[in-house]
Amino acid sequence: MGKEIPSRSEDYSLWYNELVKKADLAEHSDVRGCMVIKPYGYSIWEKMQAALDKMFKDTGHLNAYFPLFVPKSMFEAEEKNAEGFAKECAIVTHYRLKTDPENPGKLIVDPEAKLEEELVVRPTSEAIIWNTYKKWIQSYRDLPLLINQWANVVRWEMRTRLFLRTAEFLWQEGHTAHASSAEAVQETLQMLDVYADFAEQFMAMPVIKGKKSEGERFPGAIDTYCIEAMMQDGKALQAGTSHFLGQNFAKAFDVKFANKEGKLDYVWGTSWGVSTRLMGALIMAHSDDEGLVLPPKLAPIHVVIVPIFRSEDELNMVTDEVNKILKTLRQQGWTVKFDNRDTQKPGYKFAEWELKGVPVRIAIGPRDLANGTVEVARRDTKEKQVMNLADVGTGIPKLLDQIQENIFQKALKFRTEMITKVDSYDDFKRILDEKTGFVLAHWDGTPETEAAIKEETKATIRCIPLTADGESGECVYTGKPSAQRVLFARAY
């Protein structure tokens, strides 16, 4: 009791918020705009980190760590980047507090402890990292430099939402330096692929790869690529970005290298990142009115076993059988939880583990012991089946695979249905209002048109898809020529 969440149809936003809290993923802290990520939520993040970290290392990257603070003069070196983030920076101006002489027991900022130069709490780390790279790079032999860092960043957002937009969030940011433009572009696209693979294979969330329009580009980048996902309420979510920085940061921080011909040149850069926002994406992509639906590859608990018993004797008999199942499944590397609490009834446990999105539940009681079976329930479809005890070792892993695949296919089907081609502005607006989702439309390529459409419809260009069909046409807004359709949507 008391764990019900509102339905998606009733109030999607409320459903999301309540789900995050009731499933023990995160909660608001008393610090404005900041959240506490609770153990269950954090363990999902750790799963994401582990998978991504391996992918980064498999593509030749190494982890490092750079400071949280960026001196203001360093921060402002790359002008566009600084300008882009200026409005949402937290600044450290002092380094000491002291007792308030007029208010004993309270502290005030010590005016005598003012920093000579303010420190910006990093909203992103290009500045501090490129400032460092200057010292690390002299020759083409030092390139490519392939670094990633796992860190927290702070962006003073006016309005926040758990996981989707918080004032402080966790992420990874890759920062690489290369000897040629082509190589840097290749890196940018490679990491975009890594993100897309991660989203689809681990999160079971289909994404569309594309390039951002000028207006949505990362400040300081030449090109920003992204993966865009579709949420169940028809809104898009940017799930990851990969930037080709050109020589912008190298020039701002004077990072030059001697090439094979002995001539000095600025290095070419990339940066790319995904954040705890992926948690929000994961939740909104799959979950239902009963709670979380987690893809097995990211579920902290793959299988929960709920014993059915009336007496201690019955529990003991069930436990003997459960121990065998635990051994079998754990040997295969699955995380299995045996929920043998005698303080909650089975029905309560069923509901609770459904809320938490555990992919497979096994119930086993006296009836099963007599028949040599277990009851197996899958979270994604809520279907139950009776499985012979002897088959558990092969049947459960197979089922987990099926669930991973089913979740992805379901999301893919939904995403496909939520893409609509439109050829007139009337249709464009109607689809956005009535059907929602992605709208594929022709655009004349100008920032003015993009801004006007955004102003009138709140839809933004999510991306210019990389898999363009090459179909030319006329801009839905101005009627001017367009080389290809771009993807519009209202977005988080």
Next chain:
RNA sequence: CGGGGCGUAGCGCAGCCCGGUAGCGCGCCACGUUCGGGACGUGGAGGUCGUAGGUUCGAAUCCUGUCGCCCCGACCA
């Protein structure tokens, strides 16, 4: 920053308009009955009513200030 809402027991809330011994549900503790889809009974513990000041014989309640959080909007690589 504009608009709205809320700070009262661990959580969710009522009480405030109309000042007079601080309540309800869930949770928690104990015991018993229960246990294959969110159990029930009985008893019990738990609150400086965000905070500072004012009015009053008396303030959760009225007044003033202040802090914080949430929601909607603007903003958001």
